[in-house]
Amino acid sequence: MIEQLKQAKNWEDRYRLIIQAGKNLPRPSDNELAQMQPITGCEAQMWFQIMPKK
Template sequence: MSNPFGTEITPEEIVDTLGFFDSWEDRYRYIIDLGKQLPEMDDAKKTDDRIVKGCQSQVWIDHWLEGDKIMLSVDSDAHIVRGLLAVVMSAYNGKTPQQVLDFDIEAFFNELDLIKHLSPTRGNGLRSMVQKIRELATTLS
């Protein structure tokens, strides 16, 4: 199964790695680096039907099924948002629709201590990305 990072990065590994950093500046750098590992989305897929509404930056999410697993391709015009997308992808990409719906993303974000370190508009955008993926999973389940 294809993986956006080339290797499997789990939510638990992201939590562990972020725990090594003392400052949020270093944590942001790590999140941005995760985003740099995501493959570029083909510009032809950056269409209005794939754009996520409610984000400060432009965000696109494409999806397809490989067997019973949802595969995602994502992109944004902002480096930090690509990083946030990578965090979300660690939880959702390559999972069944039911696994996507069952995953407690709020608990994951709380474990990362992420939402309170984002601006309100970035936090809302992150929730919009999650909502879009959960809607896709609901449609496919």
């Protein structure tokens, strides 16, 4: 994903890559979403969760 983002020609291509990647992720349960931080100001509903690096 990082290499694809680096090779993207403009912000619209990067945006498209991120949206497509998000569609491939499993949807968190309502309980998991309640523990995550919402990201305000986005076109879509988004949340983030900080996880330790493995």
